[in-house]
Amino acid sequence: MFALVWIHLLAAVVWVGGMVFLSVVLVPVLKRNGAFAQYALLFRTVAYRFRAVVWGAMGILVATGLTLAAGRSIPLMEPSRWPTIFAAKIGLVTLLFTLTLLHDLVVGPRVRRSLGVPEAERSARDRVLLRYSVLVPRISLLVALLVLLLAVVLART
Template structure:
């Protein structure tokens, strides 16, 4: 591979770092720190603002990753149109990426808006379905983070194998 492709590779890696690093920051630093506050409404407001800002960065990262990924495959001599020639680790990585995108969409478009609505209701009026959605909304981002870390491992293996 030519050094001329280094900016493309760097952009791809930077986008992945932005996405995974942001997930780690939100789940390991911001959420626990904000849960220690005694004002739940402040917690919700700050976390929601941070999550909205992060969501726009994630969308940019996704566009960059989906744009640079196929180009990087072509550079390495792997046709995006012929998956039969792909190494198995690439199939694993792309499957994990698909799952990560699915979890991200589920979180951002389905769970997020519902959780905001539930969070604005008095606790006493919440239904069993509301409580279930709240518990699922805590699990989905954690699963997405685990999948993202697995994508990172698959990417490292892939980089060493081709």
């Protein structure tokens, strides 16, 4: 069980740590002096590589999380009997997975298409998308941090 907890935590740290790195370190450095356009290829390459790591971590988290929950005698097939903290954590994990899917499969590709259009030719919809698309990863990071908080609370109960 110890090894399983360690693997579960390692996958969470990789995912959340990468989110923090991208949001707090890489993007601000690349945006410095308005030079983000120069580094778009670098950012895209890093983001694609991180996406593969994230999806691997998500798979590990699901597999180890289900096993850990079963080991704690949480009736996985009876959500009405779940401890409140566990139910809240699963709800936030579901939201985080949904946001990740939304970011990777919908928002990201649309942003790439919009950025491929000269600025003067972008539609109002493109401009709105580009302005608000940054919210998805920011909300994802906040949700991920809340999941970690609930994980700590759950481990202490």
